[in-house]
Amino acid sequence: MAKMNLLQAINSALDLAMAKHDNVYSFGEDTGGFGGVFRATSGLTEKYGKHRNFNTPLVEQGIIGFANGLASQGSYAVAEIQFGDYIFPAFDQIVNESAKFRYRSGNEFNVGGLTIRTPYGGGIAGGHYHSQSPEAYFAHTPGLKIVMPRNPYEAKGLLLSSIFDPNPVLFMEPKRLYRASTGEVPEEEYTIPLGQAEVVKEGADITLLAWGAQMELTEKAAELAEKDGVSCEIIDLRTILPWDVKTVTESVLKTGRLVISQEAPITSGFASEIAATVQDKCFLYLESPIARVCGLDVPYPLCHEKEYMADHLKIYEAIKRTMNY
Amino acid sequence: MAKDKKHNTEIVTQSQWFDGDSVTIPMLQLLKEDGSLHKGVEMPEYDKDLIVKIHDTMLFIRTLDERMIAAQRQGRISFYLASRGEEAESVASAAALDQGDMIMGQYREQGALAYRGFTVEQFMNQLFSNEQDLGKGRQMPVHYGCRELNFMTISSPLGTQIPQATGYAFGQKMDKTGKCTICYFGEGAASEGDFHAALNMASVYKVPVIFFCRNNGYAISTPSQGEQYGGDGIAPRGIGYGIKTIRVDGNDVFAVLKATQEARRLAVEENEPVLIEAMSYRMSGHSTSDDPTGYRTRDEENEWKVKDPLERLQKWMLSEGWLTEEHITSQHEKVKASVLAALKEAEKVPAPHIDELINDVYDTPNGLLKEQLEELKEHIRKYPDAYPKTSGRLD
Secondary structure, eight states: OEEEEHHHHHHHHHHHHHHHOTTEEEEETTOSTTOOTTOTTTTHHHHHOTTTEEEOOSOHHHHHHHHHHHHHTTOEEEEEOSOGGGOGGGHHIIIIIGGGHHHHTTTSSOOTTEEEEEEEOOSSSOGGGSOOOTHHHHHTOTTOEEEOOOSHHHHHHHHHHHHHSSSOEEEEEEGGGTTTOEEEEOSSOOOOOTTOOEEEEOOSSEEEEEOTTHHHHHHHHHHHHHHTTOOEEEEEOOEEESOOHHHHHHHHHHHSOEEEEEEEESTTOHHHHHHHHHHHHHGGGOSSOOEEEEEOSSOOOSTTHHHHSOOHHHHHHHHHHHHTO | OOEETTTTEEOOSSOOOOOTTTSOOOOBOSBOTTSOBOTTOOOOSOOHHHHHHHHHHHHHHHHHHHHHHHHHHTTSSSOOOOOTTOHHHHHHHHHTSOTTSEEEOOSOOHHHHHHHTOOHHHHHHHHTTOTTOTTTTOSOTTOOOBTTTTEEOOOSSTTTHHHHHHHHHHHHHHTTOSOOEEEEEETTGGGSHHHHHHHHHHHHHTOOEEEEEEEOSEETTEEIIIIIBSSSOSHHHHHHTTOEEEEEETTOHHHHHHHHHHHHHHHHHHOOOEEEEEEOOOOSOSSTTOOGGGTSOHHHHHHHHTTOHHHHHHHHHHHHTSOOHHHHHHHHHHHHHHHHHHHHHHHHSOOOOGGGGTTTSSSSOOHHHHHHHHHHHHHHHHOGGGOTTTTTOOO
């Protein structure tokens, strides 16, 4: 075990994956010798050479198109998009190509070796274009897997699973926690299965569900609620697509209450999808409406970042409203 | 030689391959590094007032950049992005334009904006995201914009403004405005698909647009030669799209001025889109978020210091008697004082009112947004200490 922050855990996963197979490649804007703007890929060029970890020209559609081709050839392509906000020029390659490669060819070809890493999320004074959480756009796309880890241990195990999963994976890294989140992480290889949520804390009165950086705020809100005598069950969804319906619904059948929190704007966010499924599966067991604590339906604002965010106080208030319904 | 008329191409009977050496694009330089003019050069249109204004604007921007990098290090603003070493590109090109021409920048063209007349107070209000910022404090520092000065608001995603410039210029042409659009971007952004779409469409529609590429050697840490592109920079791409193209020394005020004056004439009088590739060097980091020592050497930086655009112009002006050392010193001090005074003022101006959170998402806020704002206000009333920027004035 070693103490690592989230970036170091990601770096460690990449390192181990590249050591394991010669055909694992890591690339993106500034990810070569410089090690990326957040330094997630630092040291990899020195260790594996500039043909295994390298800079790309500044063209996201090219990065993912290139990665699709490389993965279809049988290699493992780990592509970094510098900020989640800059993924959209690659939307066509991801939605129409990565996601449909296997299905459209009748499994003659696939891009299972593709993993797209990208930092997402706000709370870092990043304004409109360094703060967004675009997971829901991609969650509308069958064929993709979407993973969002909450801490260093999770990040490493989930990234290793993502790289070697036989399907294209969009791996979204909570950049607010890159250095802020630290913890004990095994130095060797280990994996955490995709598609499985984790019950982080068991409780009886209410289920709190989140993913990525929102987990930290949810746990903080739960601490406040526990002081009021509310027993909270906390679940980290971990994989957004395909999501673990069973773990979530089993919890709600037990508690009868659900608060979901996401960073992204509320309308058409993934929390809405979960709420729809849970009311379908748990309708008669619900004691109160399912609450969603999310960003407002406005572009991510710099000057009102604090007000905009779905912070722990907003989650706490939602817990109280749900309990007192 | 026979000709295939359908494809408008000559027919040859032996293989002929073409490569990067088939077309070599030279660089226009009028003012040498030592501040003297090359012999027999054809100068742009200029007079003393114009050159002094260009100089003072370059000096203003350099001083502003220095002060704001210091302010960022002190934690007074969250972020800054300097244009040191590239002031001639943005200022001298803006000086070749009409005030009514549209400017679409990438984010390192504060020089063009200052030349247009953006005041030191306006710069500060944006940098401090206060309620007097024209952009209502919503974007990161240096994302300026001003309708009155025909300077389109900056957007962080790279290259998105390039095809927009083609579209804007199409409108200018159709409306017979007699104006053009200049679009700035870096050699890194020229890798984006948007760049290629923009040049191709401009060539097809013959619109009055000037594509101005600031080739400053780096896209954050990625060097241009060999890692951003394999060919001879950006200029040959213009020819590929059938666009009139020139390469200039971006650190030479006169070369930039001359090329942009000619480009404007071609754009406005002949509806010819133009590509200018200005060769320069980003003397500072990409922004305050990176440290250039992680990806380049001091020796390399020193090589470019002797090519400094501001010092080069100053040498020439001093020799012409158009400038004195005293003017440089006093102007620098004057700007420094005005920046500091404006900074102190801007810091005191409050953040935009919380009601602004939902304005401008659409032309008018819809019912759902109004509801969300009311819920938010109710929440802030409950926890005023957690939201100190806005809790003091919710009504």
